[in-house]
Amino acid sequence: MSEQGLQQARRKMTDAGVGPTAIDVFSHYYERVASGATGLISEDSIRPVGEVPALDDIGVDEQQAREALDRTVFIKLNGGLGTSMGLARAKSLLEVRDGSTFLDILVRQALSARRRYGARLPLLLMDSFNTHEDTLAALAKHPGLPVDGLPLDFLQSKEPKLLASDLTPVEWPADPSLEWCPPGHGDIYASLHDSGLLDRLLAAGYRYATVSNSDNLGAIPDARIAGWFAATGAPWCSEVCERTPNDRKGGHLAVRRVDGRLILRDTAQTAEADMRFFTDETVHRYFNTNNLWWNLEALRAKLDETGGVLGLPLIRNTKTVDPTDPGSPAVIQVESAMGAAIELFDDARVLKVGRDRFVPVKKTNELLLLRSDVYEIGDDGVLRARVGRIPGIDLGPAYTFVDEFDRRVPHPVHLREANSLTVTGDWSFGSDVRVVGDVVLGAEGGTVPDGAVLRAR
Numbered sequence: 001m002s003e004q005g006l007q008q009a010r011r012k013m014t015d016a017g018v019g020p021t022a023i024d025v026f027s028h029y030y031e032r033v034a035s036g037a038t039g040l041i042s043e044d045s046i047r048p049v050g051e052v053p054a055l056d057d058i059g060v061d062e063q064q065a066r067e068a069l070d071r072t073v074f075i076k077l078n079g080g081l082g083t084s085m086g087l088a089r090a091k092s093l094l095e096v097r098d099g100s101t102f103l104d105i106l107v108r109q110a111l112s113a114r115r116r117y118g119a120r121l122p123l124l125l126m127d128s129f130n131t132h133e134d135t136l137a138a139l140a141k142h143p144g145l146p147v148d149g150l151p152l153d154f155l156q157s158k159e160p161k162l163l164a165s166d167l168t169p170v171e172w173p174a175d176p177s178l179e180w181c182p183p184g185h186g187d188i189y190a191s192l193h194d195s196g197l198l199d200r201l202l203a204a205g206y207r208y209a210t211v212s213n214s215d216n217l218g219a220i221p222d223a224r225i226a227g228w229f230a231a232t233g234a235p236w237c238s239e240v241c242e243r244t245p246n247d248r249k250g251g252h253l254a255v256r257r258v259d260g261r262l263i264l265r266d267t268a269q270t271a272e273a274d275m276r277f278f279t280d281e282t283v284h285r286y287f288n289t290n291n292l293w294w295n296l297e298a299l300r301a302k303l304d305e306t307g308g309v310l311g312l313p314l315i316r317n318t319k320t321v322d323p324t325d326p327g328s329p330a331v332i333q334v335e336s337a338m339g340a341a342i343e344l345f346d347d348a349r350v351l352k353v354g355r356d357r358f359v360p361v362k363k364t365n366e367l368l369l370l371r372s373d374v375y376e377i378g379d380d381g382v383l384r385a386r387v388g389r390i391p392g393i394d395l396g397p398a399y400t401f402v403d404e405f406d407r408r409v410p411h412p413v414h415l416r417e418a419n420s421l422t423v424t425g426d427w428s429f430g431s432d433v434r435v436v437g438d439v440v441l442g443a444e445g446g447t448v449p450d451g452a453v454l455r456a457r
Contacts, residue, residue, distance in 0.1 A: 002034035005168040019194030021308035022157035029334040039314035043274040046254035065227030070119040079128030086401025090131035108381030122147040164330040186336025218359035235298030237349040239291035243281035252284040312336040392420040
């Protein structure tokens with residue numbers, strides 16, 4: 001049934017206008033799934049990464065930094081809808097603070113870096129079919145953003161969900177959109193290839209790209225890193241942070257024993273028996289920030305060599321066709337991670353950066369922090385922490401979705417004096433609430449009045 005399923009899937013993708021490279025990439029992963037591949041990376045096949053250079057220790061000539069940034073493109077992954085936070089449009093259109101969205105702040109970062117360094121620095125968004133229209137409409141208020149006639153975005157592809165029972169494309173007439181899923185951000189390579197955008201960038205004189213998630217406002221276009229990366233002559237660099245006990249879920253870098261290559265291992269690629277190693281920050285010290293630097297000529301050569309099918313490690317996810325209905329049919333979604341391409345390049349580099357370059361928003365916990373006085377965001381769009389240690393935030397289920405969060409926390413909370421805030425029950429916050437030390441609000445719920453000072457009991 002698998003060969004028939006593959007042909008059905010390829011026809012479905014062709015009919016939907018998916019690019020040929022993306023279809024070939026999907027076919028590669030389909031055949032791996034059909035052969036029984038799990039995508040798991042065993043602990044005994046890898047060893048931890050040793051010491052890596054740190055951003056704080058590198059020195060770069062300012063002119064070299066300027067020249068490198070002028071040949072760099074600023075790419076942001078913008079395909080997510082933020083459904084886990086109850087959003088139904090591009091997550092980057094969520095207001096962060098003072099009326100500015102993630103997207104507004106990213107534009108400020110790009111324009112500010114252009115002015116400061118005299119760089120062209122195009123901002124390119126990898127949108128999905130779900131985020132493309134809303135995003136371009138929001139960017140219309142920034143008429144000075146386009147550079148060199150380049151587009152503001154390019155589209156990632158989509159692929160059919162496969163019935164776990166026979167690997168045929170699922171049919172779901174109740175909501176046909178649920179028959180499709182994104183192929184993971186590893187799809188960026190096929191999307192650049194099929195769109196012709198990579199060739200356009202090279203023809204316009206760009207040689208480097210800095211790539212990161214749109215919800216990570218810390219990953220600004222950094223001229224010092226650009227200059228250092230250009231000077232190394234390396235094809236690739238992954239930014240990493242030192243892991244703490246709070247960083248046990250994210251992917252980490254490791255060295256593959258058989259060939260000494262740097263690789264990326266994600267949670268979904270780790271067997272249950274190996275999770276004790278995966279989550280041990282003293283074993284695997286560095287987590288992947290998903291902030292990447294590419295040499296575009298090296299990437300072009302690798303895509304030419306492979307026909308656009310890079311063969312990144314498989315990530316196999318088993319879900320239900322309707323995520324809100326656990327009784328709906330089980331499906332397999334085949335994905336890949338953008339950062340996994342590190343294993344394809346000789347002389348790939350790793351750079352340790354500070355937490356200021358890794359400030360993602362995955363839950364309303366982080367949104368509460370961004371809207372608080374813990375951070376300030378300047379006219380340059382740079383996020384700056386006003387405290388030495390970021391407070392730990394743990395909000396209960398009443399705050400999972402943004403609309404419910406906004407209703408309960410309509411005003412910024414003052415957190416500069418806080419060590420941690422744990423909210424178990426359903427609490428509503430008034431204006432000018434201040435948190436001091438370690439504060440726990442219990443399951444009984446209630447209202448925190450205007451001007452209240454919450455202290456540890």
